[in-house]
Structures are given as C-alpha cells and as structure tokens.
Amino acid sequence: MVGLALAAAAGVAAIGLIDAQMRGAGSRTRTGPNRRSAAEHEPEVERSITIEDVPADELYRRWRDPETLRRIMAPFADVQPTGDGQTRWSAGPDLGSWDMRLADDQPGEFMRWEAQGERALIREASVRFRPAAGNRGTVVVLRASLDPPGGMLGRIATQMLGNTVPAALASKSLHYFKALVQTGEIPTTERQPAARPDPR
Amino acid sequence: MRALIWNGVNDLRVETVKDPEIVNPRDCILRVTMSTTCGSDLHFIDGYIPTMKAGDVIGHEFMGVVEDVGPEVKKVKKGDRVVVPSFITCGQCWYCKNKLYSLCDNTHPKPELQEPIFGYPTAGIYGYTHAFGGYAGAHAQYVRVPFADNDCFKVPDGLPDEQVLFLSDAAPTGYMGADFCNIQPGGVGLMAQKSAFLMGAERVIGIDRLPERLQMAREHVGSETINYEEVDSVLEMLKEMTGGRGPDACIDAVGMEAHGTGLQYAYDRAKQLMYMHTDRGQALSEAILACRKGGTLSILGVYGVMDKFPIGAIMNKGLTVRTAQQHGQAYMDRLLDHAQKGELNPSFLATHRFSLEDAPHGYAMFKHKEDGCVRSVFIP
Numbered sequence: 001m002v003g004l005a006l007a008a009a010a011g012v013a014a015i016g017l018i019d020a021q022m023r024g025a026g027s028r029t030r031t032g033p034n035r036r037s038a039a040e041h042e043p044e045v046e047r048s049i050t051i052e053d054v055p056a057d058e059l060y061r062r063w064r065d066p067e068t069l070r071r072i073m074a075p076f077a078d079v080q081p082t083g084d085g086q087t088r089w090s091a092g093p094d095l096g097s098w099d100m101r102l103a104d105d106q107p108g109e110f111m112r113w114e115a116q117g118e119r120a121l122i123r124e125a126s127v128r129f130r131p132a133a134g135n136r137g138t139v140v141v142l143r144a145s146l147d148p149p150g151g152m153l154g155r156i157a158t159q160m161l162g163n164t165v166p167a168a169l170a171s172k173s174l175h176y177f178k179a180l181v182q183t184g185e186i187p188t189t190e191r192q193p194a195a196r197p198d199p200r
Numbered sequence: 201m202r203a204l205i206w207n208g209v210n211d212l213r214v215e216t217v218k219d220p221e222i223v224n225p226r227d228c229i230l231r232v233t234m235s236t237t238c239g240s241d242l243h244f245i246d247g248y249i250p251t252m253k254a255g256d257v258i259g260h261e262f263m264g265v266v267e268d269v270g271p272e273v274k275k276v277k278k279g280d281r282v283v284v285p286s287f288i289t290c291g292q293c294w295y296c297k298n299k300l301y302s303l304c305d306n307t308h309p310k311p312e313l314q315e316p317i318f319g320y321p322t323a324g325i326y327g328y329t330h331a332f333g334g335y336a337g338a339h340a341q342y343v344r345v346p347f348a349d350n351d352c353f354k355v356p357d358g359l360p361d362e363q364v365l366f367l368s369d370a371a372p373t374g375y376m377g378a379d380f381c382n383i384q385p386g387g388v389g390l391m392a393q394k395s396a397f398l399m400g401a402e403r404v405i406g407i408d409r410l411p412e413r414l415q416m417a418r419e420h421v422g423s424e425t426i427n428y429e430e431v432d433s434v435l436e437m438l439k440e441m442t443g444g445r446g447p448d449a450c451i452d453a454v455g456m457e458a459h460g461t462g463l464q465y466a467y468d469r470a471k472q473l474m475y476m477h478t479d480r481g482q483a484l485s486e487a488i489l490a491c492r493k494g495g496t497l498s499i500l501g502v503y504g505v506m507d508k509f510p511i512g513a514i515m516n517k518g519l520t521v522r523t524a525q526q527h528g529q530a531y532m533d534r535l536l537d538h539a540q541k542g543e544l545n546p547s548f549l550a551t552h553r554f555s556l557e558d559a560p561h562g563y564a565m566f567k568h569k570e571d572g573c574v575r576s577v578f579i580p
Contacts, residue, residue, distance in 0.1 A: 137294075153531070168316075175305075175311045179307075182306055183306050184225065184226070187224075188223055188224065189299055189334045194257060195203075195207075195215045195256075199255075200530060
C-alpha cells in the first residue's frame, strides 16, 4: 500500500530511478534490500526507522488506526477504511484507486496487505515491528511490492512521479509516523506564509 | 503581513503575504520584534545552497512576543517575550533528549530532500531552504513557531532586545564552538572568542581581514588579532604567537564562502563560480594546519559539498574534530544567565539597524561589509 502512496505521490523522473531504488523480490535475501532488480522481477522497496520510547504494541496499535494511516500517507494518497480490514486508496485521476485487504495480522509484530484486483500500483505491502539492538527502541520496517515498471500503471507513474523515488517516499511515511507517535503531530509547511500560490 | 522574500539568486524584496496561523497543536505565533542577518543566509542568497523556492520568507535569527498559542501549548503564554533558537526541535526524540537539538528527528517536513545529501534528515530551520525543511522565516511581522514549549525561551525583564537577539543563533553557535574545544573567528566568530574567555581560555586569537571586526575582537572581547591579508602566513604567525606549539584549539566560524589569499583561494573561487563545488574552505584548511598536534578543531562555519579536504593532516596530527549546527536549546539557560550577570552582551554585533521595509538594503550592506557592517538588524 505504501508503494502506491509512493507512486501516487508522483515521484519518478525515469524508470531507471525507480529501478535503482528497488530490488528484485526473488533475490532480496541474497542481495539485501533495495538493490536494482532484474527488469522482469516485480520491484520492491523497503525502508526502516527506529523509534525510541514507544512500546511495539503501541506502535502496532497506532499503525492499525485508519486515522494514522490517512495522515502519514496524506501527501501521496487519500486512504479511507471501507470495513472488513480493507482500505480504499485514491491516488488521483491518473493513478486511480483500488482496495487493499489485510491478509496477515500478528498483533504487536506484523501486518501485511494485498491489493484487490489487477489495477494497483502497490501489489502488496507489509509493516514489521521488531526490537532494536541494544535497547534502542523498536525498528519499524515498511516494505512494498510495486506494479512492475513495464506495466500500464508503472508507465503512468513514470510520467507522474517528478523527482522523488518510491524508497524516499516510504522513508518519508516512516518519518511522519515517528513524529506522530513521539510528538503527537507531523511536521508541516501547510498554510504557511509565502509569496507564491502553493506555500509549502 | 510584510515579509522579506527570496525571489531568486541575489533578489530579495519585501512583499505582502498572508499571516501565519496555528497549524499543529503545539505551535505558537510570534510577533517578531527584532531579527537579524546571518552569514549563512548569504550562501543561499548567492545561490550556493540549492532548494530555495521563489517566494520563500527568509530569516532564522529572531525574537518576539507571543501572539497566539495552539491547544497543546502548556508553558508559553500570550504576551511572553521570548527568544527562539534557529533550529526547530521536538524535545522528545533521542537526539533532543541527548541535547543534540539541531539533529532532532521529528521536525523536518521534507526529509526526502535532505536524505540524499546528508544520509539522514536534520532538524528543520526557519527560512533556510527546503532541504532544511522549507519553513517560513522570521524576517517578517509574524512567524509560526512549532513546538513552542520546547523552543521559546522567556527573556528576563530588563534585558533589552539587542542584547538577547543574538542568543537565537550567533551566541549559542559561538558558545558551542568554544564548548567543543574544552577550553582549554563575523558575528559567530566574535561570539566564539567571547565564549572561549567565558569558559576560561587564557588567550584567544581572532583572525579576519576586516579591520573593524578585528577592532571589535580586541575592544569588546579582549582577543589578540591577526589580519590575514597583512601577514605572509597565518600558520607561521600563529606558531610564533604560541611559542612554536600551535593553538590548543581552532574554531572555524567562516564556512563555505571563505575569503583568502593566494593561489588556493583563486582556485577554490573559480571552481565555486563554475558550481563545480559549493565550498571554498580556506579558513578550515588553515585551521587544520595551524592547530597543535593532538588539538581540537571546532567547525561552526556552514558547509555543503567539498571535494578536497586535508584529512591526512587531521589524522596524522591526531586532531579531534567537533562539529554541529547550533544546539541552541542546550545553551540558552547559561547564555541568559551570562547576559543577566552582564558577562555577555552581544549587542555590539548590531552595527546597523533597519526597518523591515529596508531589509534588502540591510542584506546588501551586510554581504558587502559596507560601513563596517557586522550584522544588520531588522525591526518590523
């Protein structure tokens, strides 16, 4: 799901950029995360953040809260719960909308979602919570499988995505999540003064 | 409201923009009573730091009176007269809890712009490029201050604005630089020299090329001084002044637009003009050479990307390098205490006063050091 958010956020100038930030799904255990994928593989993106002083159970609970998901994904897509563990992702007229369903749920540790239907930029996404080494808090690992760049949605994404690659956007969602759970708010430049139409 | 706007390289204008508003629950709105120029602003005004957007309100060193507070602000109240460090900090992340405030994890709205450059995002800054958050700056009638309870420091009665203003950035930056040296050179350099004495340094030597700044260092700080344009070699001069041993600690308060003399300066300047690198770092290179073996090098000047750096001298001489953007929140109580006791009065930095409407002229004088300008101060 994040990947969709990512794609919808409009970030990639060239598919090569996306490609460089992703890795082949089949080879990740051998090559580590975020390696360049072979063209025929479904690309994946993975990013992590360490959050101190908030228990893993609390992080899990906050991530399950539809309001949290809506806020940390807001720059990229509108995410609304539709019941039965499903969420509706709306990423603008070009990238479209689709549903994702919670497919695996291990309280305090792991959640995984799958896209419903064929037209979805994010095929699958997961978030895992695990203890950081040395009592440094909890590591939150966000992973998403994207529609292959050669696919129709991938081509649209290429045109839409500006300069920001999906991995950077996954990282941004994690930073927003951390800020929200640690401070109660997400840093923003919305509605600030500036001498231009969009002040952000 | 009226605000100083960056419209492009070397194009500053005062324009009318909408007032800031409370956006997040821990925000406050400050009515700015005084703000000042910083040498680091010149880097993006001159176009050496990218990610400015036309229309940005600039300015990150300021003080004011609280006009409005968000629903989750507990300590700060309307009417409080406060000074605000230039870095925005949450007070709750690991970095804030360890007093490394300018490294705060939770105040950068656009981490995707900074992670490719530095690997990890830093704290956000007011009015200082979108790579540093893109927040509206404080050369304006009003400014939004996020995390008001953490970042607004109440000013004791009796201290005039000019004495407090520089506690926003120049003073804590200099103080931190001296602190890094375990005491054992513009505005930041003078503050670093003053701070070194406050911490017990026996001798402080200020190096500059501007006679008026060297005079300030002698008269307001009590430093010895070197005008590097009047000596053949700063290194030799420092060795002579320290009995061949070298200074225990060297502080670079210059940064990426250092001036200098000789071939290295000409080479760096040419490369920077062609945007082949953003930094010319002659002051830093000289500090590395001049510092005694096993000494401490404290870097306060702001750098972007430098492609040649004398790491061999650092390594073989066993130097300790300490760096940071200012952790102002960590020093503010001590600085206000020094100010109240009359030990610290940075108001001598405020050589030129302007109305906010004349801010572009104030920046031009500051940039070209006209009429002995050390800092321009703006009063909205």
